[in-house]
Amino acid sequence: MLPLVGFMLLMRMICKRDVDLILFCVGFALMSVLKLGMVTIVIIALGIAYLDYRGTNAAAAPERSE
Amino acid sequence: MANDITTEDQEMGGAMKLSKSAIRRAYWDWMFYNLSVQNFERMQGPAIIKMLADVREDPYPGDPEAQQEMLERHEVFFNTEPYLGSIVPGIVLGMEASKAEGNDEISSEFINSIKTALMGPFAGIGDSLLPGTLIPILLSIALGMSPNGEVTGPIFYIVVFLAIMLPLTWFLFSCGVKAGANAAELVLSGGIKDKVTRAAEVVGLIVVGAICAQYAKFNNGLVYTSGDLTINIASILDSIFPELPVLIISFVTY
Numbered sequence: 001m002l003p004l005v006g007f008m009l010l011m012r013m014i015c016k017r018d019v020d021l022i023l024f025c026v027g028f029a030l031m032s033v034l035k036l037g038m039v040t041i042v043i044i045a046l047g048i049a050y051l052d053y054r055g056t057n058a059a060a061a062p063e064r065s066e
Numbered sequence: 067m068a069n070d071i072t073t074e075d076q077e078m079g080g081a082m083k084l085s086k087s088a089i090r091r092a093y094w095d096w097m098f099y100n101l102s103v104q105n106f107e108r109m110q111g112p113a114i115i116k117m118l119a120d121v122r123e124d125p126y127p128g129d130p131e132a133q134q135e136m137l138e139r140h141e142v143f144f145n146t147e148p149y150l151g152s153i154v155p156g157i158v159l160g161m162e163a164s165k166a167e168g169n170d171e172i173s174s175e176f177i178n179s180i181k182t183a184l185m186g187p188f189a190g191i192g193d194s195l196l197p198g199t200l201i202p203i204l205l206s207i208a209l210g211m212s213p214n215g216e217v218t219g220p221i222f223y224i225v226v227f228l229a230i231m232l233p234l235t236w237f238l239f240s241c242g243v244k245a246g247a248n249a250a251e252l253v254l255s256g257g258i259k260d261k262v263t264r265a266a267e268v269v270g271l272i273v274v275g276a277i278c279a280q281y282a283k284f285n286n287g288l289v290y291t292s293g294d295l296t297i298n299i300a301s302i303l304d305s306i307f308p309e310l311p312v313l314i315i316s317f318v319t320y
Binding site: 007009010011013014015016020021023024025026027028029030031032036037038039041042044045046048049050052053056057 | 141142143174175178179182183186187189190191261264265266267268269270271272273274275276277278279280281313317
């Protein structure tokens, strides 16, 4: 259980909103259920980060135009 | 000689506050102490602190509080492959230096997110390349050289290993310092600071989740027995979601 303490110390620093814990679950599931490699997971994570980036842009764009 | 130092400093991107000798000092610290204070909670976290503590006078001269803040930032879990992953502490060092220069936009969350996002892939690539490939090759050569206990085998191994590793890691480390220092300017010039920080957080969180599933193990030996009937609760939980207890316990800890 000791590694978890270290991980959660790290999580408290990265995680700003509690909703972001979903992303943590996604990473957890990718590793434990699908048993993917670390590099594969990072590629998927980059894809999700890109979608997140586009999503926030799309949400911000109408506000600017009005 | 003085001119040489200035041009070298300028080549380091924005990292004027880091002298060449400080970078070298930090590099040797990383090479010697990377696994020395290892424990399960923080792995190589203390090594990062040791590295930054030895060069702490460069970014924040005579400012103990800022130095303390910088070191406390790195008290968290960090684990990567020490040799190929030496680019990660380099990036951390470069980013710390440019933060010290007054780029307050580089938040501590940004540094930690980048560090977390990078440590996973470099550990994965490094572990398969170096301990998985290079070291067995070198060892098999060295073992063949000394079938009767000659001393040439170990010496060959040590010399060749260091001859490969030292230039490689130094190259990666100084690349990391440059990249870390330049990343600051790149992020600031585009005015996309929030979005890049957010993306780094997303990648960091997913990587932490994956590493968490990889490292943490929890055995619940729950077996319900009633007469001849035996129900293995652990295997039922596994069929719902593997390592579900680990996930639940991590939320409790959080």
